[in-house]
Amino acid sequence: MQVRTFKGPSAKTVLDMIKAEIGPEAVILSSRDCSGDGVTWCEMTVGVEREAAAAPRMGRDEPAAGDHTPPAGWDEWHREWDEIKGHIMALMKPALRLDELAPRQRVALEYLEREGVEDNVILALYRRLRGAPSLSVLEPLSAVVPVKGWGGADWPQKMQIVCGPSGVGKTSAVVRMALALRRQNAGVRICVLNADSQRGSGRMVLRHYAELCGMGYHEISGPADAAALLGELDGYDKILVDTPVPGRGATLRSLLEETGLDVLEQQVPAAVQLVMSPLYGDAQISFFLRQYACGLPCGLVWTKLDEACNFGALINVPAASGLPVTALSFGSGLKNSLASARGTMIWRLVFKKQLPGDVAAR
Secondary structure (H helix, E strand, O other): OEEEEEEEOOHHHHHHHHHHHOOOOOEEEEEEEEEEOOEEEEEEEEEEOOOOOOOOOOOOOOOOOOOOOOOOOHHHHHHHHHHHHHHHHHHHHHHOOHHHOOHHHHHHHHHHHHOOOOHHHHHHHHHHHOOOOOOOOHHHHHHHOOEOOOOOOOOOOOEEEEEOOOOOOHHHHHHHHHHHHHHHOOOOOEEEEEOOOOOHHHHHHHHHHHHHOOOEEEEOOOHHHHHHHHHHHHHOOEEEEEOOOOOOOOOHHHHHHHHOHHHHHOOOOEEEEEEEOOOOOHHHHHHHHHHOOOOOOEEEEEOOHHHOOOOOHHHHHHHHHOOOEEEEEOOOOOOOOEEEOOHHHHHHHHHHOOOOOOHHHO
């Protein structure tokens, strides 16, 4: 944890300084009004969890460089800090005066808490809503959960590297994303690139759908394959990459180097689409966010939404990582089962349990 102290003429000024410099992840540890020599000021001490240079925050625009192996004890440090945050929030929660909010604001915060939205997010929303009875909870929520819909101008990178934990549905997501691009533009030239060629079932699915839909299909298993493929990729508008799962202790950056995707990344503009499911617990999601940090522009593709009983993770993960939601996937089929993300879709999921494919959510 990094601890910093901010000073200003008023509490609002200091909070604005903290928000501008650190962001919503800052936890206020202490606040006091000071005076001296006829001058008064506000002083706040905040703690912030920052990923060190060895494990860069996901979603940065600049490519990562150097050794990205986390230092010894990194996971244990995160566990201890999560525990400290829990204790801090337990002390702060009784001080929340929900009765000061408008009834609809209070009901919304209570509902989000039951849905599993983390305490630090609830606190940030409370601070925005307090003193603004006409403000809808969706306004501060939209600031916490950025959205960059799949297939639009927000993802101009030619190569989209689709990654995620085992069993989350990466291969299906690649096919669904390719089909969604084709629906938006029938003339788009798509290449499906399989960097996980050792897994037979996924290999067959990707090849089958690529051939069925008139898309290109290639495989790589190392830097030599990637270097030999560079010339052939010039003829495509979009390249969707299916990746293997990093081994225990490995990261996405080391996986890119092992498969040869880092060779392509140096020549082809690339972004990462992290496939996640709300079925995972908070600790597991936190581990995945650290494991898949690589420094490339990154978005979230949520899958298995039809299997989830609540959707608090759709708020917690963007709030913790800063990653925008790219797409929402649902159902067992591959056709028309992935929707380009929009804010209204996410709020219908969270508050009404309506999937993007439901008639009422269209």
